[in-house]
Amino acid sequence: METILIVGGGAGGLELATQLGHKLGKKKQAQIILVDKNTSHIWKPLLHEVASGSLDTSTDGVAYSAHGAKHYYQFQHGEMIGLNAQSKSVRLAAMFDEEGRVVVPERELAYDTLIMAIGSVSNDFGTPGVAEHCYFLDSPKQADKFHRSLINAFVRVNQADAREYLNIAIVGGGATGVELSAELYHVAALAQRYGLAQINAHRLRISLIEAGPSILPALPKRISNAVRTELVKLGVEVLENTKVAAAVENGFFTAEDKTIRADLMVWAAGVKAPDFIKQLDIFELNRMQQILVTPELQAKGVDDVFVLGDCCGCQQEDGSWVPPRAQSAHQMASLIAANILRRRAGKAMKAYHYKDHGSLVNLSRYSTVGNLMGNLTGNSLFIEGRIARFVYISLYRMHQVAIHGWLKGMLMILVEKINRAVRPKLKLH
Template identity: 75%
Template sequence: MQTILIVGGGAGGLELATKLGKTLGKSGKARITLVDKNTSHIWKPLLHEVASGSLDTDTDGVIYSAHAARHHYHFQHGELIGLDAGQKHIRLAAIYTDEGELLVAERSLPYDTLVLAIGSVSNDFKTPGVSQHCYFLDSAPQALRFHRALMNNFVRFSQQNDDRALNIAIVGGGATGVELAAELYHVAALAKRYGLSGMSAQKLKIHLLEAGPSILPALPKRIADAVRKELSLLGVEVLENTKVSAATAEGFITADDQLLSAEMMVWAAGVKVPDFIARLGIFKLNRLQQILVTPELKAKGQEAIYVLGDCCGFQQQDGRWVPPRAQSAHQMASLVGQNIVRQRRQKPLKAFVYKDHGSLVNLSRYSTVGNLMGNLTGNSMFIEGKLARFVYISLYRMHQIAIHGWWKGMLLVLVEKMNRAVRPKLKLH
């Protein structure tokens, strides 16, 4: 029986495990195993909502072990720390309890086919002090850590009788930084409903720092201009052309040696593939440490290893790299699933062709803007407001359907709406 290992349970990895479980695992043609260092899945574009408290991982997360049992694959909890491509096995780190007791010893897993979908982490560009003083939003545990600190600050500032504001500085004017800034104003306004009477959006001051000339540099200027205007109306101070040279306990030091004071600091200035991939010395990498792949999404020089998602370095014919987005991971997972099946049947493998369907930026409950790419003309259509919000939500619904199926996906939508009607709109713990 073929052994297929998928390392990384993000958008692409989980969708692939679900698909292969249905096509190969259910019939006993292959043993599908998903490996992840976390025990549950949250769609990465929603991590800013986890950080703000708008989304509760306890009710909105997908438990890997339970999902695996229903979809005919297996789950292994563990973090990838080694790979022997010659002997075809991976090595997983030991697992310890919160008290430091050994729970599961370091172990190896063999494979016939390996799929790397390990995602990306924040790129601090080796800026001094960032790793010590900043919050990151690469995973649900990191987002929850930020949320706990945020709620503690809400409690502290709600008890103060003066007009001092809670200062939060966010470095990175991409989608994560922009969406987090808007979401924080939303939850600050909600806090007053839940006993924090001294807290409000007026007691929150957010600085959004972008090193380049414009926020959302990967999107059309019209979208960036619309978002900048909305953020300014909320009260966000957008600081473009502002490079950060260091982070301290008091705040960020800018390139012109100015201190931007902040009680909380978030680093969301770009991503890279985790450093241990480079340390393996196995793969060819680009400057973001993404693994270079063939047109069929196999790691160059590795016949038995596929790569997808943020860690995949795929250069298109026009020279541009496929961006690290959820839609990229979804498309790659679909092709890798097809190619694994085609390879089993000794059929020619398909080449990957990226289709950009546009980008959307959700400014919490205030606005949503973006562009959709026309399939027929290739032109971009600007959308905003309720239509953009509907399309934005639909992207998440498509992900839910991909991992749960149509019927259960729709049932989950109904359950979510019921939960939102009865539970607090802000996670308070």
Template identity: 35%
Template sequence: MALIPGILAKARTASLPRILIVGGGAGGLQLATRLGSTLGRRGQAHIVLVDRLPTHFWKPLLHEAASGHRDPASHTIEYAAQAKRYGFEFVQGELKSVDRARRVATIGAVLDNDGTQIVPQREVPYHDLVLAVGSVTNFFNVPGAARHALPLEHVGHAEDFRKRFLAACAKINHLADAPGAPLVRPVCINVIGAGATGVELAAALRHAVGQLAAYRFRALDPDRDVQIRLIEGTARVLPVLDPRISARTRAQLERLHIEVLTDTRVASVEEDAIVTSTGAVLPADMTIWAAGVAGPAMLRTIEGLALSASNQVIVTDTLQTPDDPHVFAFGDCAACPAGGSSRYLPPRAQVAHQQAVYLSQAFARRIAGKPVAGFVFRDSGTVVSLGESGALYQADLRVRDRSVIVDGLAASGLYRLLYRKHLLGVHGTRHTLLQTLGQFLQRYNRPSIKLH
């Protein structure tokens, strides 16, 4: 009896090598898209992407979502739609365990908002497993930090912070608007960690307060009623960048009336205060932690997986684990050697992007029986946005042994191009142009900040 087309297609797919990508972040989604549109479409491999959420949001934009400057609903990508368009399969669920001997990954059940099970726990076999599970907030065991400080790992965290921020501004606006109102203590927002995320968030929040005052909270004095404090344990903001860019950034932050505290280590985080290592008590209505990342705890459940001190998967220059050539890791969750040195590449979006491109080519070469060279990272520079105050860009071109620093309109343009580059990697030229046009037109129909 002849097989019906659906059964025939399933039989053909089952015979192909299955590349299972866990994590649909910037790197994972791009890798699945590239492999699906090449190996998947050509019938050379079955590409499967797993993520616990149904949609993707580019993580470097989370500070804009948290401040209300970017509506996540207009910038998410639905994994199922992306899978249909580019020839891969999407499986929703969280990675629970990996049986490397059987080459099987266990994917957790999918639940609705009230905890009712929608899809049960499943086992998904693989030929090659690619871990792209990103990173989580590293609280460095600071007492109270995990309980009282908000992380900024995904859209849910950004929305939670934005709503609390909006409510705090509404409350103090009401108090300031009352007849004969006395001066009240300002809303105190503490951002712990003055790396790129912390700096960008602090600047975005200061601009957001001014916009909220202009649109909605007319009694709110942005400088008097909202205090934004940026706390850094090292000697300067943006400590991994050139000291010149750190100095310029700090000066700009202080012009925005953001209090910058360097050489200030957090000893504990309380519900309404931060206690420093010197015993100083800093008032806090909201505290957000942007001081470091680590690999997700679930990586420790994979037996035999070598992990770094930051709980990242240790990989070789081919992004494979040293003792299992069928397990790969890249992006924030991977400890990848930096140019043959003892250091690891930093958790940055451009690292994940380049590794996704590399892996898409490496898998194609492996299937074709060709040799695969090691991954080489090429730093294209770092750009830090200060919102309406512009941006700063650093490139380590080492002209006269110094980094090249660009600011003004050129740096702002480079910052905007980063997101478009990400969209090109997952959408291609036509869809990116259409989406860019749609977002450009929306700017004229909506306020510059989310007001509810």
């Protein structure tokens, strides 16, 4: 029986495992194995809500083992550290418990077809002090770590003199940095309901630092301008054309020798594929360390390996690269599932063509703005307010339906609404 191994359970990897599980795993035509270093899945665009405490990973996450049992694939908990393309095997690191004892030793998994879907990590560009002093939001574990520090900071400021503020500096004016900035004001307002009476938006000092001339550089100017206006209304200090030269324990130094004081520092500037991909010394890579692929999303020069999501370096006909977005991973997962089935049937595989359906930026409960690409007219439609918020939420709902199916997806949405009505709106632990 053919073994199809998927490394990475992000948006694309989990959707692909689900599709292949139903197409091949259910009928015992292939063994589908999903590998991830985490035990549960959180949609990556929501990690800023995990960091702020608006989303609880213990109740909103999808457990891979339980999901796999219902969707006909196996889950292996582990972190990929090696690949032998000749023998077609992947090496996983040993797993340890909290006391440092080995739970599972280092092991190898054989495959017939491998799909690399390991996502991306933040790129600190070698900036001194960033790794030591900044929080990152690349995984639920990192987001939880920031959240614990945020709650501790709230408690400290709540007990402090009224003239003391909580200074938070966020580097990176992309979607993550922008959405986290707004979400932090929202959770500060919520904190008052749960015993932190002295915490409010006026006790926050948030700086959003962007090295380029504009926040949200990948989006149309009209959207970035609208978002900047909303952030300034909230109280965010938007610092564009500001390059960080170094991070220290209590803030940042800029290239212009300006000091930006901060109690908490978040680095959300730039992405790259994980460093271990380069260390494998197997794949052709671009400057973001993404694996270069053929139009059919197969790794160049390596047999029987497909690539999807943020770690996929797919260059389009116009010379541009497919952006690392959730919609890209979703489209790639669907194409790879189809190509695997076509290849098994002896048919020619199809080429990938990225379809940009637009982008939305959610500023917590305050506003949502974005653009939708008109498939009929070819034009971009600017939307904001409640309509934009509805569309933004719909993107996550589509992901839930993709991994759970329509019936369970709708039930999950119902349960989620019930939970939001009966449990605290802010995670305080």
